[in-house]
Amino acid sequence: MALISLKGIKKTYRLGQTDVPALLGVDLEIEAGEFTVVMGPSGSGKTTLLNIIGLLDRADPGGSFKLDGEELAGRDFNEMASLRNRKIGFIFQSFNLIPVLNVRENIEFPCLLRKEDRAGLDRRVELLAEEVGLTKVLHHRPDELSGGQRQRVAIARALVTQPEIVLADEPTANLDSATSEQILQLMERLNASRGVTFLFSTHDPRIMKRAKRVVLMADGKLVDGTAAAHAETHASSGLDHS
Numbered sequence: 001m002a003l004i005s006l007k008g009i010k011k012t013y014r015l016g017q018t019d020v021p022a023l024l025g026v027d028l029e030i031e032a033g034e035f036t037v038v039m040g041p042s043g044s045g046k047t048t049l050l051n052i053i054g055l056l057d058r059a060d061p062g063g064s065f066k067l068d069g070e071e072l073a074g075r076d077f078n079e080m081a082s083l084r085n086r087k088i089g090f091i092f093q094s095f096n097l098i099p100v101l102n103v104r105e106n107i108e109f110p111c112l113l114r115k116e117d118r119a120g121l122d123r124r125v126e127l128l129a130e131e132v133g134l135t136k137v138l139h140h141r142p143d144e145l146s147g148g149q150r151q152r153v154a155i156a157r158a159l160v161t162q163p164e165i166v167l168a169d170e171p172t173a174n175l176d177s178a179t180s181e182q183i184l185q186l187m188e189r190l191n192a193s194r195g196v197t198f199l200f201s202t203h204d205p206r207i208m209k210r211a212k213r214v215v216l217m218a219d220g221k222l223v224d225g226t227a228a229a230h231a232e233t234h235a236s237s238g239l240d241h242s
């Protein structure tokens with residue numbers, strides 16, 4: 001059974017009097033342990049898709065969205081929030097750390113939100129910090145860290161609740177290329193060592209080339225594999241059409 005299964009997922013935003021179609025019927029399956037990248041030009045619907053999978057937003061009625069075989073279409077926002085807290089980890093382009101909390105407190109924050117028992121939490125945070133290379137800065141605040149270190153905090157924070165899937169919308173967009181490379185390696189390592197399932201959106205050809213699977217979007221739809229291979233050829237020649 002796929003971890004995530006989308007069938008006929010549509011999303012239309014309402015902007016004043018106008019309807020903005022963002023997803024026109026997406027079918028997608030993601031298995032546990034995958035390292036998948038969603039590529040596509042600006043406006044093709046990548047963020048919309050990730051927001052729906054991440055239970056941050058709801059698709060239009062009619063489609064089917066299963067997580068672990070459980071149908072989630074039609075759930076209310078409270079149920080979505082509770083499922084999101086338990087099952088989804090997020091990594092954002094702009095890190096979204098809490099400025100007044102230090103690294104340790106930022107990483108453990110999702111566990112406190114879930115009112116988890118503190119027993120074992122310190123150790124869990126320390127192990128994660130070690131794995132992402134933050135042991136020496138656990139007491140620093142985000143404004144005392146480099147961009148790469150901030151994204152490492154965000155990665156540790158996404159993993160601390162042991163989510164079923166980690167979603168990352170353009171995780172390296174605010175990082176220089178050397179730092180992006182390190183962050184990418186880190187996520188690949190976590191995918192291999194912990195079996196963490198990752199789903200990214202990106203414009204970054206380097207991420208796309210390394211992904212085990214590329215899903216290409218255009219105009220609110222998934223485009224077939226041939227088109228993805230075509231895009232890869234362009235990406236590896238350094239072109240970016242978005």
Ligand SMILES: Nc1ncnc2c1ncn2[C@@H]1O[C@H](COP(=O)(O)OP(=O)(O)OP(=O)(O)O)[C@@H](O)[C@H]1O
Pocket residue numbers: 013014015020021022040041042043044045046047048049
């Ligand atoms: N909150 C919103 N209200 C109205 N329209 C929206 C909203 N969010 C996105 N859209 C529209 O939906 C479509 C898909 O947008 P989306 O942000 O998902 O694209 P994207 O692929 O993530 O683009 P980018 O690469 O620029 O991040 C676009 O036409 C966009 O203008």
Ligand SMILES: [Mg+2]
Pocket residue numbers: 046047048169
């Ligand atoms: Mg986007």
